[in-house]
Amino acid sequence: MAPVKNGRHLFNEIPVGYPIPGKTTVYDDSQTIDLDTVQLNGGILIKALAFSIDPYMRGMMRPATVKSYVPAYTIGKPLGNSGVGVVLRSENSSFKPGDHVYAYFPFQEYIVQTDVANVRVLENKENLPWSTYVGAAGMPGQTAYIGWKVFSKAKKGETVFVTTGAGPVGSIVAQLAKHDGLKVIASAGSDEKVEFMKKIGVDVAFNYKTTDTVKVLEEHGPIDIYWDNVGGATLEAALDAASNFARFIECGMISQYNETSPYGVKNLWNIITKRLSVNGFLVLDHMAPESTKDFYDTVPAMIAKGDIVFLEDKKYGLEKVGEAILDVQSGKNHGKSVIVVAEE
Amino acid sequence: MAPVKNGRHLFNEIPVGYPIPGKTTVYDDSQTIDLDTVQLNGGILIKALAFSIDPYMRGMMRPATVKSYVPAYTIGKPLGNSGVGVVLRSENSSFKPGDHVYAYFPFQEYIVQTDVANVRVLENKENLPWSTYVGAAGMPGQTAYIGWKVFSKAKKGETVFVTTGAGPVGSIVAQLAKHDGLKVIASAGSDEKVEFMKKIGVDVAFNYKTTDTVKVLEEHGPIDIYWDNVGGATLEAALDAASNFARFIECGMISQYNETSPYGVKNLWNIITKRLSVNGFLVLDHMAPESTKDFYDTVPAMIAKGDIVFLEDKKYGLEKVGEAILDVQSGKNHGKSVIVVAEE
Structure with a gap:
């Protein structure tokens, strides 16, 4: 198959005050990827479905020399945050094509993930929409x-x-x-x-x-x-x-x-x-399997039963990341901000 | 025996900024007490030996209408704080003349204490100076x-x-x-x-x-x-x-x-x-007998052994209370501020 576009949303410059879409961060579609032949080096190829936009991302938009609890974004590289995707190819026996996975991912349409230690396969017994897993169930x-x-x-x-x-x-x-x-x-x-x-x-x-x-x-x-x-x-x-x-x-x-x-x-x-x-x-600090087991055993079921209800503020396409970030920082979002990258 | 003077140190007015000796608080020697005949109503008569002067006393110099964790001092009444005294007479079987006692007391030379629930008899097996019990052992x-x-x-x-x-x-x-x-x-x-x-x-x-x-x-x-x-x-x-x-x-x-x-x-x-x-x-919040037992079992012995050393800033006579309070608020004291009311 011919290479396809692999759109990304990049960190462009350190903001003073509110981050400005198109200036602080920019969408880039200059890269392509061949989904059939790209080297996985023992990892997995993921098609991104949804990314979370969260308040704390503002803290990552800083000089790398300023210490914090999360790493700084690198200028010219994609932003990143937790997201859900579907496995297209796998060279790791813990993952198979069609598995839905959750982890911290770079903001791009297709991701080659070689370090899979923190990639969780989502069971989704309750059949919730996948975006739920970056929000109420994320x-x-x-x-x-x-x-x-x-x-x-x-x-x-x-x-x-x-x-x-x-x-x-x-x-x-x-x-x-x-x-x-x-x-x-x-x-x-x-x-x-x-x-x-x-x-x-x-x-x-x-x-x-x-x-x-x-x-x-x-x-x-x-x-x-x-x-x-x-x-x-x-x-x-x-x-x-x-x-x-x-x-x-x-x-x-x-x-x-x-x-x-x-x-x-x-x-x-x-x-x-x-x-x-x-x-x-x-x-x-509380993401170890023993801390999250109780969460995954409890919360998706509460959502399915209607004991927990929530709002989502979905924007479609990686182009909208800058706008979504600014909305979250200024309180304009109505519910959990999610970038829907692709529907299955 | 004829009545004797019962000197007191009174709260006189609510300070703005630092408390001023002779203005915020005043010494008063207008009262007398007959040590032989004063009614005890089932309580004990105590001769004060030493009072503690502490930073938090500033917080008690406020209008009674302002809530806080400690009661407000009453204008025209004695100040008060933790102190050590010796029992002169007792109508309560838990106390006998000669016992040394520790509690929150009003700042006066002689005290009739009817509510003895929080009055502790000090064993002082280590034979420490009594003032220690309002400081390092208080x-x-x-x-x-x-x-x-x-x-x-x-x-x-x-x-x-x-x-x-x-x-x-x-x-x-x-x-x-x-x-x-x-x-x-x-x-x-x-x-x-x-x-x-x-x-x-x-x-x-x-x-x-x-x-x-x-x-x-x-x-x-x-x-x-x-x-x-x-x-x-x-x-x-x-x-x-x-x-x-x-x-x-x-x-x-x-x-x-x-x-x-x-x-x-x-x-x-x-x-x-x-x-x-x-x-x-x-x-x-930690003054219950089970919380303080460990303290009284441990700290006086550490003091006696020299594992804990401390300084005292002693002033002699209830007249000096205002000065001692101001020293503590402005950091002029050298060591634990103690008012020595009487030697035995």
């Missing part, structure tokens, strides 16, 4: 599920405040909290998102752009658990509204990622007087 | 010992940064850390205190007023444990210097207590990227 879902299990110490009747409560992580945290019998306060940045939060059972859903977070927490708090996806002034409000011995799960600070002068939190004194436990958390 | 020592045991998760070979490392809590933390085989970095506010820290085994002792904390931590870090007694910019430096999975023990923020505009900490993002565990801690 890293965002794992973030919510494992973070909640490990750090919340939730007790029935307690109150939790979840930020980005309509987002791919926050909406699942809210549903897990309701499942555990908690009162859920949750915030998001549009009235449409507020409606969605009400639909999934959030007790006090509000639009932080039009309603004062401090007042909501004064009226409906104090809070026993704070799930932080935003940081900054909202974290400050949560510290003031915390009850004694509250648990803060620090999962993200999206209000700060694109700030050139970050917000100074002035009331950390509450950590002592209220004996708070503030825990930073990265799902990357 | 609440500051318990703060260090219990906080270290519960929250440090210290492992041999790790590095800890201890603030106020010459103080009554910090100096004991530093010695416990050395005892556990850690490298200890510690800061204090004078060269004299730096000398003391070196004497007790601190590996990297520095004067934060003349040496840049950020640079010290860059050179001698990263740190696996941070014992925070100061907050503010020092906490910010510790966040930047933390290693992954570091533990922050938030015990005090004395840099912030007298600030009318508190410092905004801008790098909390480190909590997530480094997966930090930040725990607020009050020794008051």
Whole structure:
């Protein structure tokens, strides 16, 4: 067969503030690949189906000299993130053509993967759409599920405040909290998102752009658990509204990622007087098979039963990656941002 | 016997910024007490020997309407804090004249204590000076010992940064850390205190007023444990210097207590990227007999053996309370601040 186009989405330059589509990242279709003859060197050839677009990708758009918990993207090379694809050819006995696989992949249409140590074959007994496996049944879902299990110490009747409560992580945290019998306060940045939060059972859903977070927490708090996806002034409000011995799960600070002068939190004194436990958390530390087995045994089934519902914001084609990234950074996405690269 | 003077030190007005001796608090000698005939109502009559002066007392100098973890002092009534006294008379079979007792007491020369639930009889098998029991063998020592045991998760070979490392809590933390085989970095506010820290085994002792904390931590870090007694910019430096999975023990923020505009900490993002565990801690939560038994079994013996050494800053007479409080708030004390009310 003749070589086919292998479109990619590349990191082009380090952004200051928000990443700009076509400038920070660019789509490139200059490469081709011969699917029949490309050398696999003992690995597998994958056709990409869906990629996840996540807030933390902003942190990878930095000089390689700046250390962080994730590697930096390399200028001129493809971006990357978790994705689902289908195996076209395999030289490894653990994979066969037609298998659906999940891993961190470069953003390109076809991928030759020689290091398969972290490539998971998805069983999908529930027959969920494959994009689900980069969202509610993928890293965002794992973030919510494992973070909640490990750090919340939730007790029935307690109150939790979840930020980005309509987002791919926050909406699942809210549903897990309701499942555990908690009162859920949750915030998001549009009235449409507020409606969605009400639909999934959030007790006090509000639009932080039009309603004062401090007042909501004064009226409906104090809070026993704070799930932080935003940081900054909202974290400050949560510290003031915390009850004694509250648990803060620090999962993200999206209000700060694109700030050139970050917000100074002035009331950390509450950590002592209220004996708070503030825990930073990265799902990357909890990806070992024994940590994720429980997740894959539980969450896809909950989704299939309708116990966990979620929204997806799908964009079609690798050309749309830059736009999707900016939407996620500025909160314009409605639900889990997914790039659909190909349908089967 | 004729009534004798019963001197007291009273809370006089709520301070703005630093408490001012003679204004925020005042000494009063208008009251008398008849030691032979004063009604005990089933309680005990105590002659005060020594009172502790601690940083957290500043937090009790507030309007009663402002909630906190400790009650507010009442204007016109005596201040109070932990102290040691000797029993003169007793109507309770658990106490006999001559017993030495430890509890939270009002700042007066003689105290009639009817609620004896929290009054501990001190055995003092080691024959330590009684003032030790408001310092290294009292609440500051318990703060260090219990906080270290519960929250440090210290492992041999790790590095800890201890603030106020010459103080009554910090100096004991530093010695416990050395005892556990850690490298200890510690800061204090004078060269004299730096000398003391070196004497007790601190590996990297520095004067934060003349040496840049950020640079010290860059050179001698990263740190696996941070014992925070100061907050503010020092906490910010510790966040930047933390290693992954570091533990922050938030015990005090004395840099912030007298600030009318508190410092905004801008790098909390480190909590997530480094997966930090930040725990607020009050020794008051750990005062149950089962929590303190280990402490009283261990620490007085370590002091007697010389495994824990400490400094005391003694002032004589209840008149000196205001001055002692200001010294502690401004860091002028050299060692544990104690008011000696009477020698036996």
